[in-house]
Amino acid sequence: xxxxLRPALPRVDAVAxxxxxxxxxxVGVSRMTVSNAFSRPDQLSADLRATILAAxxxxxxxxxxxxxxxxxxxxxxxxxVLMTDSLAFAFTDEVAxxxxxxxxxxxxxxxxxxxxxxxxxxxxRVPARDVPLDGALVYSCGLDSASVEWLKRRxxxxxxxxxVPVTGIPSVNVDDRGGARAAxxxxxxxxxxxxxxxxxxxxxxxxxxxxxxxxxELHVSHxxxxxxxxxxxxxxxxxxxxxxxxxxxxxxxxxxxRPEQVAAREVRAALAGPDRPTAVLCFxxxxxxxxxxxAEELGLRVPQDLSVVGFDDxxxxxxxxxxxxxxxxxxxxxxxxxxAALTAAIEAAQSGRQGGRARHVVLPTELVVRDSxxxxxxxxxxxxxxxx
Amino acid sequence: xxxxLRPALPRVDAVAxxxxxxxxxxVGVSRMTVSNAFSRPDQLSADLRATILAAxxxxxxxxxxxxxxxxxxxxxxxxxVLMTDSLAFAFTDEVAxxxxxxxxxxxxxxxxxxxxxxxxxxxxRVPARDVPLDGALVYSCGLDSASVEWLKRRxxxxxxxxxVPVTGIPSVNVDDRGGARAAxxxxxxxxxxxxxxxxxxxxxxxxxxxxxxxxxELHVSHxxxxxxxxxxxxxxxxxxxxxxxxxxxxxxxxxxxRPEQVAAREVRAALAGPDRPTAVLCFxxxxxxxxxxxAEELGLRVPQDLSVVGFDDxxxxxxxxxxxxxxxxxxxxxxxxxxAALTAAIEAAQSGRQGGRARHVVLPTELVVRDSxxxxxxxxxxxxxxxx
DNA sequence: CCGCCGTACTGTATCGGTACAGAAGGTCGC
DNA sequence: GCGACCTTCTGTACCGATACAGTACGGCGG
Numbered sequence: 001x002x003x004x005l006r007p008a009l010p011r012v013d014a015v016a017x018x019x020x021x022x023x024x025x026x027v028g029v030s031r032m033t034v035s036n037a038f039s040r041p042d043q044l045s046a047d048l049r050a051t052i053l054a055a056x057x058x059x060x061x062x063x064x065x066x067x068x069x070x071x072x073x074x075x076x077x078x079x080x081v082l083m084t085d086s087l088a089f090a091f092t093d094e095v096a097x098x099x100x101x102x103x104x105x106x107x108x109x110x111x112x113x114x115x116x117x118x119x120x121x122x123x124x125r126v127p128a129r130d131v132p133l134d135g136a137l138v139y140s141c142g143l144d145s146a147s148v149e150w151l152k153r154r155x156x157x158x159x160x161x162x163x164v165p166v167t168g169i170p171s172v173n174v175d176d177r178g179g180a181r182a183a184x185x186x187x188x189x190x191x192x193x194x195x196x197x198x199x200x201x202x203x204x205x206x207x208x209x210x211x212x213x214x215x216x217e218l219h220v221s222h223x224x225x226x227x228x229x230x231x232x233x234x235x236x237x238x239x240x241x242x243x244x245x246x247x248x249x250x251x252x253x254x255x256x257x258r259p260e261q262v263a264a265r266e267v268r269a270a271l272a273g274p275d276r277p278t279a280v281l282c283f284x285x286x287x288x289x290x291x292x293x294x295a296e297e298l299g300l301r302v303p304q305d306l307s308v309v310g311f312d313d314x315x316x317x318x319x320x321x322x323x324x325x326x327x328x329x330x331x332x333x334x335x336x337x338x339x340a341a342l343t344a345a346i347e348a349a350q351s352g353r354q355g356g357r358a359r360h361v362v363l364p365t366e367l368v369v370r371d372s373x374x375x376x377x378x379x380x381x382x383x384x385x386x387x388x
Numbered sequence: 389x390x391x392x393l394r395p396a397l398p399r400v401d402a403v404a405x406x407x408x409x410x411x412x413x414x415v416g417v418s419r420m421t422v423s424n425a426f427s428r429p430d431q432l433s434a435d436l437r438a439t440i441l442a443a444x445x446x447x448x449x450x451x452x453x454x455x456x457x458x459x460x461x462x463x464x465x466x467x468x469v470l471m472t473d474s475l476a477f478a479f480t481d482e483v484a485x486x487x488x489x490x491x492x493x494x495x496x497x498x499x500x501x502x503x504x505x506x507x508x509x510x511x512x513r514v515p516a517r518d519v520p521l522d523g524a525l526v527y528s529c530g531l532d533s534a535s536v537e538w539l540k541r542r543x544x545x546x547x548x549x550x551x552v553p554v555t556g557i558p559s560v561n562v563d564d565r566g567g568a569r570a571a572x573x574x575x576x577x578x579x580x581x582x583x584x585x586x587x588x589x590x591x592x593x594x595x596x597x598x599x600x601x602x603x604x605e606l607h608v609s610h611x612x613x614x615x616x617x618x619x620x621x622x623x624x625x626x627x628x629x630x631x632x633x634x635x636x637x638x639x640x641x642x643x644x645x646r647p648e649q650v651a652a653r654e655v656r657a658a659l660a661g662p663d664r665p666t667a668v669l670c671f672x673x674x675x676x677x678x679x680x681x682x683a684e685e686l687g688l689r690v691p692q693d694l695s696v697v698g699f700d701d702x703x704x705x706x707x708x709x710x711x712x713x714x715x716x717x718x719x720x721x722x723x724x725x726x727x728a729a730l731t732a733a734i735e736a737a738q739s740g741r742q743g744g745r746a747r748h749v750v751l752p753t754e755l756v757v758r759d760s761x762x763x764x765x766x767x768x769x770x771x772x773x774x775x776x
Numbered sequence: 777c778c779g780c781c782g783t784a785c786t787g788t789a790t791c792g793g794t795a796c797a798g799a800a801g802g803t804c805g806c
Numbered sequence: 807g808c809g810a811c812c813t814t815c816t817g818t819a820c821c822g823a824t825a826c827a828g829t830a831c832g833g834c835g836g
Contacts, residue, residue, distance in 0.1 A: 019822055030786045035824065044784060062541040066520040067464060068822035070455040071791050077518045078466070078503055087502060091479070091489035101479035104504070111510030113519045114475060115466055115503040116492070122499030130465045131501045132454040132520050153450040319707070407792055418816045423794065432814065456792035459821050778836090786829075791822105799816075806808100 018061045027055045038063055070132050075350070078113040079342065080136035080156075082128055082147055085120045094314050095284075095331055096139075099161075102335025103137065110343055119147040126150060135346040137161055137338055140220065157345035161338045164219040170341045170358040172334055176220055179327035179365030180227025183281055183309045186325070186367055188235045191376035192279035192307060196240040196270055197228055198263065198291060199283040218246070221283060224311065228281050240277055242266045244287070260290065267294050271306070278306060278376045285310035285317045285326055292320070292372065303374035313368055322371035329365050337361050406449045415443045426451055458520050463738070466501040467730065468524035468544075470516055470535055473508045482702050483672075483719055484527075487549075490723025491525065498731055507535040514538060523734040525549055525726055528608065545733035549726045552607040558729045558746040560722055564608055567715035567753030568615025571669055571697045574713070574755055576623045579764035580667035580695060584628040584658055585616055586651065586679060587671040606634070609671060612699065616669055628665055630654045632675070648678065655682050659694070666694060666764045673698035673705045673714055680708070680760065691762035701756055710759035717753050725749050 024031040029052065036043040037052040056063075070076040081100065083090050090096050104114055112134070117127040119141055128136075128147035136151050140162035151158050152169075160171040187195060200221040232239055244263035257265075270277065271294065282288035288310030292302050300306045302322055310317055313328035341359065412419040417440070424431040425440040444451075458464040469488065471478050478484050492502055500522070505515040507529055516524075516535035524539050528550035539546050540557075548559040575583060588609040620627055632651035645653075658665065659682065670676035676698030680690050688694045690710055698705055701716035729747065 017822090021822085031822095032787080032824080033785060035822095036785085039824080048784085062538075062543070063517060064824090065459075065822050066518050066542075067455065067458040067462075068791090069518070069824075070520055071453075071459045071793085072822080072824040074455075074791075074824095076455060076520060077513060077515065078520075080501070087492035087496060088489040091485040091492060097479040097485055101476045104475035104479060108475060108506065108508070109510060111506070111508075111513035111515065113468070113503050113505050113515040115501050117501050118496065118499070120496070120499075122497060125465060125499035127465060127499065127501040129451060130454055130457070132458055132464060132466075150450075154454075155450070405792090409792085419792095420794080420817080421815060423792095424815085427794080436814085452794090453792050456821090457794075459823085460792080460794040462794095462821075780834090781832105783832090784830090787827090789825090789827105791824080794821080795819090797816105797818090800814085801812105802814105803812080804810090 018059050020061075020064075022059055023052065023056045023061050026059060027052050035064070067132075076132035076134055077111070078115045078131075078133055079107060079346075080115045080117045080128070080131065080133040080151070082117045082119055082136055082138045082141060082151060084141060085118060087116050087118045090116055093286075094316060095312050098315075098331040099139070099335040099338075102332035103339045106336045106339035107343070112343075117147065121146070129154070135159075135342050135349075137342055138163055139338075157342065157349045159338050159342045159345065161334065162220050165360045168358055170345060170360070172338045172341060172361045172363070173219075174329045174334060174363045175365045176223035176329075177227035177230070179311065179329065179367070180224040180281070181230045182227075182365070182367040183311070183325075183327050184228045184231035186369065187279040187281065187307055187309060187373060188231060188237070190279070190307065190373060192277075193235075193237060193376065194240075194275060194277040194279075195232060195237055196242060196267075196277035196280045197225070197282075198242045198244070198267060198280060198287050199225060201243045201246045224283060239281070240270055242270060244283075263287075264290055264294055267291055268298065271295060271298055271300065276306075279373070280306065280308050282308065282310050285312050285314035285324055288324055288326070288372070289316060289320055292322070292324075303372050305377055307373040307376075309373060317368075318370070325370045325373040326368055327365050328368045330363050333363055337363065406447050408449075408452075410447055411440065411444045411449050414447060415440050423452070455520075464520035464522055465499070466503045466519075466521055467495060467734075468503045468505045468516070468519065468521040468539070470505045470507055470524055470526045470529060470539060472529060473506060475504050475506045478504055481674075482704060483700050486703075486719035487527070487723040487726075490720035491727045494724045494727035495731070500731075505535065509534070517542070523547075523730050523737075525730055526551055527726075545730065545737045547726050547730045547733065549722065550608050553748045556746055558733060558748070560726045560729060560749045560751070561607075562717040562722060562751045563753045564611035564717075565615035565618070567699065567717065567755070568612040568669070569618045570615075570753070570755040571699070571713075571715050572616045572619035574757065575667040575669065575695055575697060575761060576619060576625070578667070578695065578761060580665075581623075581625060581764065582628075582663060582665040582667075583620060583625055584630060584655075584665035584668045585613070585670075586630045586632070586655060586668060586675050587613060589631045589634045612671060627669070628658055630658060632671075651675075652678055652682055655679055656686065659683060659686055659688065664694075667761070668694065668696050670696065670698050673700045673702035673712055676712055676714070676760070677704060677708055680710075680712075691760050693765055695761040695764075697761060705756075706758070713758045713761040714756055715753050716756045718751050721751055725751065 020031045020034045024034045027034070029048070033044055033048070034052055037049045041049060081103070090100055107114060115131060115133060117131065117136070119128065126147065129150040133156060135157040138148055138151065138158055138160050141148055158169060160166065160169055162173060163171065165171040165173065200218065228239065242263060245259040280291050282291055288308050291308050295302055295306050295308070302308055308324065310324045310326035312331070313326050317324035317326045341361070408419045408422045412422045415422070417436070421432055421436070422440055422444070425437045429437060469491070478488055495502060503519060503521060505519065505524070507516065514535065517538040521544060523545040526536055526539065526546055526548050529536055546557060548554065548557055550561060551559065553559040553561065588606065616627065630651060633647040655678070668679050670679055676696050679696050683690055683694050683696070690696055696712065698712045698714035700719070701714050705712035705714045729749070
């Protein structure tokens with residue numbers, strides 16, 4: 001009964017559509033004058049403008065159609081943010097909300113709207129390709145880089161955030177490596193020698209993962225790993241590594257556990273052994289939170305038996321018990337910088353300037369010591385021995 | 389030096405713009421065929437399509453321009469959410485993030501983007517009027533209703549959330565009045581007789597506030613107030629009312645306090661008197677949190693000296709100490725219902741049906757008793773006497 | 777009285793596509 | 807051998823505006 005397959009829109013012309021022309025005919029002026037009445041009031045006399053506006057009101061004309069205006073002007077008034085597959089992430093993860101809140105605040109004075117783009121593809125809809133936009137932020141995107149490609153190909157002004165910097169594209173990053181190094185050095189300084197690292201999947205056999213790592217899709221994970229090993233290697237320590245998959249569970253193939261459940265199981269196994277680590281460095285505060293809970297379930301006290309360090313300084317870190325030692329990144333500063341860089345790029349593009357060299361911003365990180373780290377417990381277990 | 393005043397976009401035609409026509413000329417087919425190659429692959433032979441795609445690639449054609457497509461098809465692939473003035477609110481308030489997260493999840497299978505619209509007006513940019521959209525959610529908008537008017541006038545499919553229902557426009561609400569009634573009844577049942585209410589500004593002399601209340605801009609505040617007084621009046625109790633302004637501080641006029649600071653001062657005054665209330669009903673959990681902190685500063689114990697009830701069941705409510713007694717609303721359910729209603733309305737509009745009567749959904753609320761409420765303390769003070 | 781200028785409005789050419797109704801040519805059934 | 811029919815393309819007519827280069831005209835200085 002209902003013609004579903006056609007994507008087109010058989011307009012609802014109960015009342016034949018009212019356009020500039022309708023109004024122009026009614027008043028007896030040119031279409032252009034009506035356009036000016038709405039968009040460039042200084043171009044016509046106040047009297048005529050009033051007449052036109054009145055006629056428009058009577059006819060039910062509501063002003064220039066946004067889509068037509070976007071086409072003619074070449075501007076749509078919206079800025080995109082390309083996110084990980086799930087849009088809900090933008091509202092769920094406290095680090096993401098902090099970042100986006102700052103972006104929104106920075107954008108407020110420009111009067112632009114903020115369009116959240118999923119990087120997933122549904123049917124033949126690809127938001128990054130199909131939605132009218134003036135520019136976009138690419139924020140810590142997952143494996144699915146097709147959408148990033150689309151944004152680039154469209155020639156939109158874009159800014160990379162938490163992605164590997166690329167020449168020609170402005171980027172905003174955080175000193176992930178330095179922060180991770182400080183975290184690792186911290187536990188080393190506390191005397192820990194058996195140390196585990198819990199992070200996102202990295203450098204596995206899966207070609208897609210390797211490619212993603214190399215191409216910078218997993219840039220942040222990579223940098224933090226480098227930072228940890230900087231400090232650990234210098235101390236002659238080889239960490240135990242637990243990796244959490246970055247792929248969503250493939251329910252169809254019989255995988256019934258979510259990635260974090262799998263990781264939790266592995267963490268539990270690592271913490272249960274006789275040579276269990278005495279310190280754990282985590283990719284994020286959320287992961288650290290799970291590690292602390294797992295440790296508690298195993299009867300381990302944090303920090304007496306196990307030290308745990310997170311990353312991000314998520315609000316969760318100071319809220320949880322024990323308060324988490326972590327590496328703070330200035331999430332809001334990152335958002336503000338990204339938004340500023342993007343508006344600058346958009347303005348440059350619109351004013352014809354080819355833009356003066358893309359800047360690459362790297363914001364500092366800072367170790368925040370709280371209650372989840374303590375000196376290494378006196379050695380126990382047959383392999384334990386403090387070196388030096 | 390730089391032509392700043394012109395809003396127009398002097399195209400960056402370093403390379404003359406590549407369009408369908410360019411490709412068509414190159415391949416020697418009609419423009420329409422190239423369009424079909426990209427948008428309706430079933431309309432031409434695989435061979436020709438491959439040829440066209442190859443030529444397009446070589447010429448640097450990236451696919452149909454979103455703005456032009458939006459105009460021609462009448463669809464932009466984005467759904468708007470009109471928010472309170474500050475967009476940052478969308479990422480700051482935990483109730484809002486819960487709602488929007490659910491909206492995003494419900495929208496995911498449609499492949500639509502989510503555009504956040506500030507209701508403020510910057511210069512001559514009015515997002516609600518200027519951004520191409522397929523439909524919009526109007527979420528608990530503040531005083532500034534001009535943007536709502538724009539959405540309505542554009543004839544977009546819209547859904548009201550936490551606004552007063554209007555015939556012809558689908559709406560999703562929560563049983564605010566019933567929830568507030570339950571909250572009030574709860575403290576009455578606990579024996580409280582001196583009760584305060586902390587809410588948003590309502591029914592003041594300011595004509596704008598009155599208008600906003602009547603027109604439903606402050607619908608939620610109004611309903612909750614009605615619910616409280618339902619129960620309190622039945623018990624013969626007249627509450628003390630503290631109102632928090634809904635207007636942002638007018639720094640220019642010398643107001644140096646934020647509305648919540650002003651309210652905090654008034655709450656403090658109310659709680660400091662000899663006939664201080666023994667229970668406080670709050671518009672939101674966030675307000676309740678502040679009341680608890682203020683009480684503590686005054687040396688009052690919650691709940692022994694003062695019972696406090698919130699509203700929303702914000703995650704904050706179960707996180708704080710003492711855990712907050714509150715009225716739970718199903719924020720995620722609200723988001724899912726709103727998104728579903730909107731997609732239905734959009735489909736109806738696109739398929740030409742005039743849509744079968746706008747539905748008005750009201751979701752239930754539920755009193756959640758935690759640790760911030762207790763029986764009224766034995767009466768003290770000269771006016772105290774338990775009635776009945 | 778003439779040329780110059782500013783104001784107010786108009787004409788034309790896009791902006792870059794899509795929808796829909798053909799047209800051309802080949803296949804199939806009888 | 808001929809018409810129905812399918813596949814594959816094409817032509818035309820929009821979608822609803824804006825930009826820019828005029829044109830018309832009244833006032834003003836010389």
